[in-house]
Amino acid sequence: MSLLEIKNLSVEFGSEKNPFRAVEGLDLTVNQGEIVGIVGESGSGKSVTMMAMMGLLEGQGRIVADTLQFDGKNLLTISARERRKIVGKDIAMIFQDPMTSLNPSYTVGYQIMEVLKLHQGLRGAALKQRALELMEMVEIPAAATRLAAYPHQLSGGMSQRVVIAMAIACNPKLLIADEPTTALDVTIQAQIMDLLVNLQKSQNMALIMITHDLAVVAEVAHRVAVMYAGQVAELAEVPGIFRHPSHPYTEALLSSIPEHSKGAHRLSTLPGIVPGQYDRPTGCLLSPRCPYVKDDCKTRRPGLTAVEGGVVRCHYPISAREA
Amino acid sequence: MTNAKTTTAASAVEDQALTYPSPFKEFWQGFAHNKGAVAGLLFMTIVTLCAILAPLVAPHNPIEQFREHLLQPPVWLDGGSASFLLGTDELGRDILSRLIYGARLSLFIGLCSVVMALLPGVILGLLAAFFPKSLGSVIMRLMDIMMALPSLLLAVAIMAILGPGLLNAMIAIATVSLPAYVRLTRASAMTELNRDYVTASRVAGAGLWRQMFITVLPNCMAPLIVHATMSFSSAILEIAALGFLGLGVQPPTPEWGTMLASARDYIERAWWVVSLPGLTILLSVLAINLMGDGLRDALDPKLKRAA
Amino acid sequence: MLSFIFRRLGLLVPTFFGITLLTFGLIRMIPGDPVEVMVGERSLDPQMHAEAMHRLGLDKPLYAQYLDYIGNLAHGNLGESLVTKTSVWTEFKTLFPATLELALAAMLFAAVFGLLAGVVAAIKRGSIFDHGVMGISLTGFSMPIFWWGLILIMFFSVKLGWTPVSGRLDLAFDIAPRTGFMLVDTWLAEAADPSANAGAFKDAVMHLILPAIVLGTIPLAVIARMTRSSMLEVLREDYVRTARAKGLSPARVIFIHTLRNALIPVLTVIGLQVGTLMGGAVLTETIFSWPGIGKWLIDAIGRRDYPVVQNGILIVATLVIVTNFIVDILYGVANPRIRHAK
Numbered sequence: 019m020s021l022l023e024i025k026n027l028s029v030e031f032g033s034e035k036n037p038f039r040a041v042e043g044l045d046l047t048v049n050q051g052e053i054v055g056i057v058g059e060s061g062s063g064k065s066v067t068m069m070a071m072m073g074l075l076e077g078q079g080r081i082v083a084d085t086l087q088f089d090g091k092n093l094l095t096i097s098a099r100e101r102r103k104i105v106g107k108d109i110a111m112i113f114q115d116p117m118t119s120l121n122p123s124y125t126v127g128y129q130i131m132e133v134l135k136l137h138q139g140l141r142g143a144a145l146k147q148r149a150l151e152l153m154e155m156v157e158i159p160a161a162a163t164r165l166a167a168y169p170h171q172l173s174g175g176m177s178q179r180v181v182i183a184m185a186i187a188c189n190p191k192l193l194i195a196d197e198p199t200t201a202l203d204v205t206i207q208a209q210i211m212d213l214l215v216n217l218q219k220s221q222n223m224a225l226i227m228i229t230h231d232l233a234v235v236a237e238v239a240h241r242v243a244v245m246y247a248g249q250v251a252e253l254a255e256v257p258g259i260f261r262h263p264s265h266p267y268t269e270a271l272l273s274s275i276p277e278h279s280k281g282a283h284r285l286s287t288l289p290g291i292v293p294g295q296y297d298r299p300t301g302c303l304l305s306p307r308c309p310y311v312k313d314d315c316k317t318r319r320p321g322l323t324a325v326e327g328g329v330v331r332c333h334y335p336i337s338a339r340e341a
Numbered sequence: 342m343t344n345a346k347t348t349t350a351a352s353a354v355e356d357q358a359l360t361y362p363s364p365f366k367e368f369w370q371g372f373a374h375n376k377g378a379v380a381g382l383l384f385m386t387i388v389t390l391c392a393i394l395a396p397l398v399a400p401h402n403p404i405e406q407f408r409e410h411l412l413q414p415p416v417w418l419d420g421g422s423a424s425f426l427l428g429t430d431e432l433g434r435d436i437l438s439r440l441i442y443g444a445r446l447s448l449f450i451g452l453c454s455v456v457m458a459l460l461p462g463v464i465l466g467l468l469a470a471f472f473p474k475s476l477g478s479v480i481m482r483l484m485d486i487m488m489a490l491p492s493l494l495l496a497v498a499i500m501a502i503l504g505p506g507l508l509n510a511m512i513a514i515a516t517v518s519l520p521a522y523v524r525l526t527r528a529s530a531m532t533e534l535n536r537d538y539v540t541a542s543r544v545a546g547a548g549l550w551r552q553m554f555i556t557v558l559p560n561c562m563a564p565l566i567v568h569a570t571m572s573f574s575s576a577i578l579e580i581a582a583l584g585f586l587g588l589g590v591q592p593p594t595p596e597w598g599t600m601l602a603s604a605r606d607y608i609e610r611a612w613w614v615v616s617l618p619g620l621t622i623l624l625s626v627l628a629i630n631l632m633g634d635g636l637r638d639a640l641d642p643k644l645k646r647a648a
Numbered sequence: 649m650l651s652f653i654f655r656r657l658g659l660l661v662p663t664f665f666g667i668t669l670l671t672f673g674l675i676r677m678i679p680g681d682p683v684e685v686m687v688g689e690r691s692l693d694p695q696m697h698a699e700a701m702h703r704l705g706l707d708k709p710l711y712a713q714y715l716d717y718i719g720n721l722a723h724g725n726l727g728e729s730l731v732t733k734t735s736v737w738t739e740f741k742t743l744f745p746a747t748l749e750l751a752l753a754a755m756l757f758a759a760v761f762g763l764l765a766g767v768v769a770a771i772k773r774g775s776i777f778d779h780g781v782m783g784i785s786l787t788g789f790s791m792p793i794f795w796w797g798l799i800l801i802m803f804f805s806v807k808l809g810w811t812p813v814s815g816r817l818d819l820a821f822d823i824a825p826r827t828g829f830m831l832v833d834t835w836l837a838e839a840a841d842p843s844a845n846a847g848a849f850k851d852a853v854m855h856l857i858l859p860a861i862v863l864g865t866i867p868l869a870v871i872a873r874m875t876r877s878s879m880l881e882v883l884r885e886d887y888v889r890t891a892r893a894k895g896l897s898p899a900r901v902i903f904i905h906t907l908r909n910a911l912i913p914v915l916t917v918i919g920l921q922v923g924t925l926m927g928g929a930v931l932t933e934t935i936f937s938w939p940g941i942g943k944w945l946i947d948a949i950g951r952r953d954y955p956v957v958q959n960g961i962l963i964v965a966t967l968v969i970v971t972n973f974i975v976d977i978l979y980g981v982a983n984p985r986i987r988h989a990k
Binding site for chain 2 (some may be wrong): 795806
């Protein structure tokens with residue numbers, strides 16, 4: 019059985035009359051110890067999916083799904099109290115901007131120990147010991163003195179390490195990293211990625227890596243889901259998806275990575291922008307931007323069809339055409 | 342192939358442009374979304390019309406004393422009459438007419454004192470933001486000194502020096518509200534000064550005055566407009582307070598606060614003399630503040646997104 | 649932290665001297681004869697006029713007059729009232745406890761209800777309670793408080809007879825002013841002589857209620873609105889999301905992670921309001937005939953008692969800037985980012 023199973027998840031915002039679908043019919047499974055990458059432009063519904071799953075939308079979004087199951091527990095019917103026993107303990111999340119993700123009024127140590135007190139009931143010396151251990155696990159130098167530091171006294175990279183320490187404090191089964199390196203300096207990004215992957219291996223966690231950068235997940239993920247306008251465009255195994263993308267959007271993303279377009283003078287781009295609330299096409303959501311668009315793409319919405327190594331939401335998958 | 346791509350892109354951009362509302366329409370939608378603001382606007386429109394058309398609207402001369410109708414209650418009470426809808430005061434003057442003429446004074450003094458504080462306030466605030474070291478610190482110390490006095494006390498002190506009267510009341514109220522404009526302008530200008538577009542205009546060779554009034558000031562307008570609305574309402578309150586203390590507009594000129602100055606003596610006998618002028622002040626100030634809230638919703642992009 | 653305090657202290661000194669310039673200039677801006685203004689005596693013969701000018705130092709150049717003024721202040725000489733012939737400082741000392749008592753009671757009322765209403769409104773955003781709090785607080789914010797006082801007196805004192813109309817204590821009681829705070833004095837008096845002073849404390853409380861409500865109305869509205877918007881702002885912060893992602897209970901998210909940060913600006917506002925209220929609630933004290941600083945200054949202006957006006961304003965302004973200074977320091981204590989700034 020998979021650790022996380024999501025079937026046909028939709029999340030709507032706004033009024034009932036005039037809803038905005040941030041996520042539409044999303045399917046995703048994550049197995050124990052697996053790294054899954056979720057890739058897409060900003061606003062494609064990557065973060066919202068994960069926030070919905072963790073119950074962090076706070077009544078703002080309406081969540082509908084056939085299945086939303088974590089570790090055998092149904093997250094749709096679970097009480098808020100029960101959910102809070104899982105969130106922060108078995109599922110933990112790392113956010114994009116470490117500088118604003120820590121409460122400025124409390125010391126780093128207080129914020130780490132808060133999780134340990136709540137979920138593991140640690141007190142006194144054992145609590146302090148564990149907090150120190152975590153700080154060392156995320157490779158923070160001079161851990162003992164840093165425990166008493168306030169967030170504004172730490173650099174961005176150091177803050178993100180603290181956030182990671184907080185997330186892995188209770189040995190979660192699933193760690194969600196929401197663009198964990200976007201807000202950091204380039205030199206720090208690689209360090210944080212290495213740290214995350216090492217921790218994933220040593221703790222045997224499942225890791226969902228949300229990013230808008232395919233290159234980030236190319237090296238580490240086992241499977242990749244490409245999202246576009248709230249839908250999964252393609253979900254396939256690595257490295258297959260990088261060699262033979264099935265969806266035109268995946269192809270476009272790949273060709274915008276410098277390493278993948280050797281020889282070309284200019285990186286290729288996809289014209290246009292992601293459709294918003296008012297300009298959703300009736301047919302395939304990519305149809306206004308798709309270089310291979312055919313007439314029926316503009317009228318018929320594609321469903322997910324199986325291709326080698328995964329699924330794709332396209333009437334004319336590239337891999338099928340070439341075969 | 343390439344051609345096809347460009348055309349799709351271009352049409353997509355055009356479609357986008359068509360769906361964006363014009364700035365004014367967007368502003369009005371934001372404002373109209375706030376029902377209280379619309380109600381406030383409606384009320385103030387009526388008050389303003391009454392003020393402008395006072396000689397036509399008011400049933401009586403506001404200072405004419407009807408000696409045989411002293412302290413006559415409003416029309417819906419026993420002893421009331423239709424010729425004095427809201428009753429009469431201790432000298433037999435028609436309260437409704439006095440309220441209508443009073444609106445003229447309150448709105449006029451309020452408006453003048455806002456303008457008298459806004460213009461120097463904005464200029465001093467911009468100067469303080471552009472020269473934070475030298476001129477700025479002198480200006481801000483000066484404002485600190487003015488802020489160190491409770492505003493009504495300062496207004497009263499100014500009135501004590503200048504003597505009572507209409508123009509003096511305006512000067513006193515404008516002086517009291519000056520520091521807030523200076524601080525607000527300075528604070529928002531300082532934030533804008535850190536933005537790249539200001540650096541860009543500087544690099545492009547914009548002179549000091551252009552930077553101050555063309556580049557930076559328009560981007561500070563939203564909070565200033567909201568504050569001007571709010572300070573218009575507090576100006577009305579302050580005029581009334583000065584009138585109440587006997588330092589503002591002098592009787593028999595009908596002024597809302599002055600009407601209340603003598604009302605204390607009639608608490609036990611004639612509630613309408615006490616209640617109605619104050620209620621008018623409260624409703625007007627409330628209406629303006631509701632409009633201010635609506636303006637804030639419509640103008641402040643940060644709050645706009647949250648709503 | 650120490651350097652932070654010293655920097656603020658450095659700002660205080662020029663502000664203080666600025667205020668002395670203001671109060672010094674105030675008297676000289678009044679149209680009319682300076683001797684008349686300073687001494688309150690009218691139509692003196694020329695020789696006595698010249699003597700008075702000399703005695704008051706008014707024949708010296710302006711800067712020398714200012715230095716004299718500062719010199720007098722440095723010696724603690726704040727002049728004396730033209731009307732009562734007692735020193736301004738003594739009058740201030742006797743009246744100040746009344747103002748402080750009223751201001752504290754008003755702030756207590758405003759802070760307790762304002763914070764409570766603001767927090768609940770923010771948590772239940774969009775609910776009927778939220779709309780109610782916002783509506784009432786906007787009304788309170790728009791209130792002409794001199795009228796509000798009259799209305800409350802009309803209803804509670806005249807119609808229902810629940811509370812007294814004015815003053816601090818019924819004339820039937822003879823309480824020795826020990827601390828100047830009527831609640832404390834009546835409490836002590838009742839404890840010392842229960843038979844003679846029975847009911848004095850309750851009477852003092854009843855006298856205090858209406859003025860405190862009237863004076864607290866606008867601060868209440870400001871605090872409620874401020875708390876609500878500050879709470880809503882902090883609730884959107886990333887670190888609140890982090891706190892929820894940790895699986896913390898809603899109560900802990902609200903009280904430990906949100907309120908603490910949301911309170912910092914609210915407490916600053918409360919502190920600044922205290923400063924303002926201590927300077928005398930001119931209108932409230934006038935309506936309720938409350939013998940405090942505000943009424944004292946208004947009466948002095950009315951009587952053209954210029955030494956009292958001049959140095960009373962100086963004392964009030966000093967009080968306000970010192971309170972604001974203390975608030976500033978406390979703000980630094982509450983906010984680690986400022987505390988650690990170099």
